[in-house]
Amino acid sequence: MIEKNPGICPMLNASSGTAKNLIEKIKSEIMRNSLVKRDLIWLELTGCSGNIISLLNGSNPDFKFLITNMVNLIYNNSLMAAEGEAALDALVNKTGSDYILAVEGAISTKNNGLYNIIGRWKGEPLTALKAVQLLGDRASHVIAVGACATHGGVSAARPNPAECVSVQSILKRKVIKLPGCPCHPDWFLGTLAHILLYGEPELDDRDRHLLFYSMLIHDRCPRRSYFDNGVFATRLGEKTCMFKLGCRGPVTRIDCPVRQWNSYVNWPIRDDTPCIGCAMFGFPDSMEPFISYDTTRKR
Amino acid sequence: MIKSEKTICQRMKQIIEESESNIKMLFKMPCIYARTSVLFELSANTAELNELCSQLIENENRQVQPTQSNITIEQLSQFTGKNGNPAYVAVNGIVYDVTNNAAWAAATHFGLTAGKDLTDEFASCHAGHSILDKLKVVGKLI
Amino acid sequence: MAKRIVINPITRISGFMEIEAFIENNIIVDAKTEGLLFRGFEKMLVGRSPFDAVYFTERICGICSTAHGVASTMALEAAMKVIPTEQGRYLRDIIHGCEFLQNHIRHFYQYTTPDFIKLPENYPLYVTDHNDFRLPEEKNALLVKHYFESLDLSRQAHEMLAVLGGKAPHNHGVFIGGITTQASTDKIIKIKSILNSINQFIRDKMIPDAYTIGEYYQDYYHNGGGYGNLLSYGCFNNYAELGTLYVDPLAYKDGSIRPFYPSGISEEIDYSWYSDDTEPYMDKPKAYSWVKAARYYGIPFETGPLARQWLSGEYRHGISTMDRTIARVLEAKKITEVIGVLLENITPDVSVQKEYSIPEAAEGEGLIDTTRGALGHWIEIDDRVISFYQIITPSGWNLSTRSGNNLKGTAEKALIGTTIQNSDNPVELGRIIRSFDPCVSCQLMYIQMVGI
Structure with a gap:
């Protein structure tokens, strides 16, 4: 059943509406002074802080363009010059005015959140849990960046010792979700650009930005013909379909095959390894085993 | 819930009738928005047809089970x-x-x-x- | 009466930590380093497929994920009795080298320099809380320029990594046997080209910048020393034909360098938030951190670029805050040379992959020196799944808590005795701690292990 207007064909959408186009648009908006820089808070919570590293890998737009022309980056643990309570000042003082909140990492709820303390304010520990509660409701938009923030990810992998949950589990409001481990810089920057220019982008029923998350990897996989013809790799390093090794491309909605990574030079399948479904809800537990050899053998 | 073949066929016939009248309407409609809405209805119809066909096939499968x-x-x-x-x-x-x-x-x-x-x-x-x-x-x- | 100072968050590190220090007459008399993030990877890994450990453990850390991939792969190879080919090792070590470069460039410019140079304050991100900036305007401006330029270079280091590794962070290329794909000539030349730009940047900008900072902050050559015990598990070493390109497993104590023996490693939890049966236990008296105390024959050791530069004989100026930073940038240059040699020895288009099978039961260890220092993974396999997994990270050495014999952790020791110019703005603490390049994301571990 078709439940809502499917809009433009996602193929067309993906080829014409890339993050880069949005950035070009931003550039021209800036030239005409119609784009107003907004404040961005980037919280690193219970995770590996790999999404901020991935963001630094963005090229055109790059990090400098982001903080010079798109937003005022108010807070980020990995990059800000201030430390201690002076750093937290920026955060706590923010709650009264307009800002966009990006969160990477899950939220540890064990022991009332004390498994992840991100700072100390007036002598009291500021837990990841408290930080999201404090900043989440008042943000104009909340973007969950990466697997841990969107659905718990690796931080919540069984048996989930720190009792990690997603950002959405803590907040009752709409949370835009950009799963991926890590999140590709374009997925974040493209989403942010859309918010700055047009407001909230078109999301699917699980609040993922449709521009990036509309199609299965399998549907655009350059090795698809091998799948269709039943030609399967039996070890890594081969150039055929890695379905028998455990490829999660057929269940993972994301644009890796056309976008690629790190200045667009490569991606896991081109590296002769299966997709491990890192951009799919349920990663990692539901996407394991990542690599199997005992399913590749013939009778 | 398994429906009988007869109920499925009756419903299919009903859908086809509806669709035919919709198609006739489409030929006459000048307004693009109205057309879109009819097209949506049509699309819903085909989806339901697909569903019903599936059920038919499944019933068939059930019947062939004993031989498998x-x-x-x-x-x-x-x-x-x-x-x-x-x-x-x-x-x-x-x-x-x-x-x-x-x-x-x-x-x-x-x-x-x-x-x-x-x-x-x-x-x-x-x-x-x-x-x-x-x-x-x-x-x-x- | 000692004045108590607490700094939390220590920004510009990976993860979350707090420093608690006590100051008497402007001298630090006691200090604690506290890791404030716990995830419990070792427990998560139990029951999973051993093959999955490689990609899973990469997720321990966003800035040094490749390091965990490498250590995990080595532990698996040991357990599965797979000996990687020399070509496999070269390729894997090239990927690992790219991670070193990404790390060191980002650590030096994005994490370290904001302590010493004044970044433009029209960016809210660069508003500072102190005013101890000593570089003349002209030199400060040059370093600010390089701060922004470096973003292109660290990005390119990850691009170079992705050429062989598929993506970064959390690459797919490092795996049992070496790497997954083949190095075709187009890839080799792409890496060479990027390496060339990075090498130039390190030589012409990064190294001079570090020495410039050292020149204006001479006092930092005289603080942050610590115990002066240095240790390395070795890296880029022991190749069949190429020998050792960087550093062998060695330990330095009391003026002499000796071979390193893995059997001397232990990890203690007397002051960490774990119960005797290794469950998280935050109400434990005396405990103050999730980080445990890695020890070598019961003694705290420092690990990382300075340890490696010292042990390999490349740099022996001193052991201090500034020497750690100088050693890091010099090491970055050394790594570009190592990658260069490895690239020269690559045979194009060689596939090093096989169909692997998991033994019914086995165990293995993977010890490797990585960007921040000595990293160890230990795996036990039972019934073809992981039955035990143990990780001791570089920060488990450098940022360790006190141990049972009440010896303070390496960084704690390094803080003590430091003169604080202004106890309302104790900038010295963060500068000393950052010279160790703490990675608290990595410190999220569980299980006590004594005498592996």
């Missing part, structure tokens, strides 16, 4: 997809072959493994039966 092999849960547990064995899973008493089903890479699917009765897991994730219709039936779970 009976598989015990113990036998099923051998079909894990590993070491050259095909990958089978059972849902609602029917055993399906998922060896080459794209969503079952390495004979696993969202943390589930082949060689098992997955009736409950299936019900909790997939409403309706349309996915099952595309799978090859290999037998009946006894």
